[in-house]
Amino acid sequence: MTDGAAGGVEGGLNIRVVVRGDVITAVDVRSSRPVKLCAVLVGRDVDAAMVLLPRLFGVCRIAQTVAGLAAVEAALGVVLPPPQLAARRFLVAAESLEQTAWRLLLDWPCCVGASPALDTLKRLRQLLSILPRKLFPDLAWNHIGGARLAPARADLAAMLDQLQHEIHQVVCGDATRSDWPLTDRRSFERWLRHGSTSAALTLRCLCEQGLADFGRGTVEPLPAFDLAALERRMAAADGYAFCARPDLDGAVHETGALARLWRHPLIADLRADHGNGLLARWMARWVEMDGLLAELHAQFALLEAHPGASMAQNGTGTGFGLVESARGCLCHRVAVAAGWVSDYKILAPTEWNFHPEGPLTRGLLGARVAEAAAPPVRRAVALLATALDPCVGFELVVDES
Amino acid sequence: MCIAIPAQVVEVHGTSAVVERYGERLEVSLLLLQDEVAVGDFLILQARAFAVEKIAPEEATEIYRLFDEFVGATSDKAA
Secondary structure: OOEOOOOOOOOOEEEEEEEEOOEEEEEEEEEOOOOOHHHHHOOOEHHHHHHHHHHHOOOOHHHHHHHHHHHHHHHHOEOOOHHHHHHHHHHHHHHHHHHHHHHHHHHHHHHHOOOOOHHHHHHHHHHHHHHHHHHOOOOOOOOOOOOOEOOOHHHHHHHHHHHHHHHHHHHHOOOOHHHOOOOOHHHHHHHHHHOOOHHHHHHHHHHHOOOOOOOOOOOOEOOOOOHHHHHHHHHOOOHHHHHHOOOEOOEOOEOOHHHHOOOOHHHHHHHHHHOOOHHHHHHHHHHHHHHHHHHHHHHHHHOOOEOOOOOEOOOOOEEEEEEEEOOEEEEEEEEEEOOEEEEEEEEOHHHHHOOOOOHHHHHHOOOEOOOOOOOOHHHHHHHHHHHHOOOOOEEEEEEOO | OOOOOOEEEEEEEOOEEEEEEOOEEEEEEOOOOOOOOOOOOEEEEEOOOEEEEEEOHHHHHHHHHHHHHHHOOOOOOOO
């Protein structure tokens, strides 16, 4: 995400930070993102709505499509066969890998003045862009009940090997797999001190600039929650307002890689020393790259040919779809009447992470900026916002008067 | 919302381009795009700084129409 890029037709985030002395004393986060845009799907037949959905929501398009299809299928009583489910999960993992790679290889190195791994990112994106057609020969896979699935297993296996190689190279370089730094603290520290890859250099820059702890706050990760209760909140008369500023029983939570890996041994260890500041937050994304590769392999094992077009049973007319996307928990809620969409709501991860009382605000309030000596305040705050990874641009104003 | 409004290419300068949408001009990198780009093409952007996908004019028109429907805007777009 680019500092100074809020607004525009997609809306954006405006972040205002007040610094007095060496402490951040006030934070104001406002969003102009049009959370009611999904209302344009209302009044359309469900098939047409599912075609339009990825066109409207082009960032994390696959996750949006899969969440939408899951919600509609639940509403119609369509039970998705396991191979179709595996194919969708495979695509979601691939998209998450691409989005995560973007942050790790391009955005974050640029943020700390390190060199981005642009060539690696290009190669990864090229590989990942081919995956859908290796699963669904007709390409248009976003059909209710699934589409004709004919996995090209040999090609997919070769692509997975190449993905693994590319990611290993960018993290470990020519070191062996046993040096993989994502498993325990000792190997991580060794890698951080001596690693010469883009990943190691970027994190080392972060630590050398005194920013490992920056942004630590008290917001807890999004816990397992009552799906039915959340669906009721989204369906209520003030559902759009809830989707703009969500909470669970009054508490605001964080979602995304750090929340998902909260108890991972290395991440928990880093949190113990640095809280949920930038180091733990960035490292969680690297650890998740490994997890996404594992997810791709796991879903690959479940893939098999399937004709698609599962039949609808007796649906209740309302449905809820949840996908863990690169940025966090993405929820769609739909109501369908006689084949037409009568209500549509989306709760996106950015609404949790950039909630006025969320992890950005809580991570900044009270932060001592003099400790972050090398970079100016503006840069440190932009790093935290970028680490929380909004799906829109943000504009940052720092009041140091 | 994770919205991606297409932008139309108005100038190409090697690995970057000037694009326009709803009257707003942006300079974007083409480094991560796999397709060739020419003036008049429609691009999906990420972070308002990188073009990530080229889409068909019909698809761009459909997205503009949907967005117009939402905001009630009918002018100043790039299409």
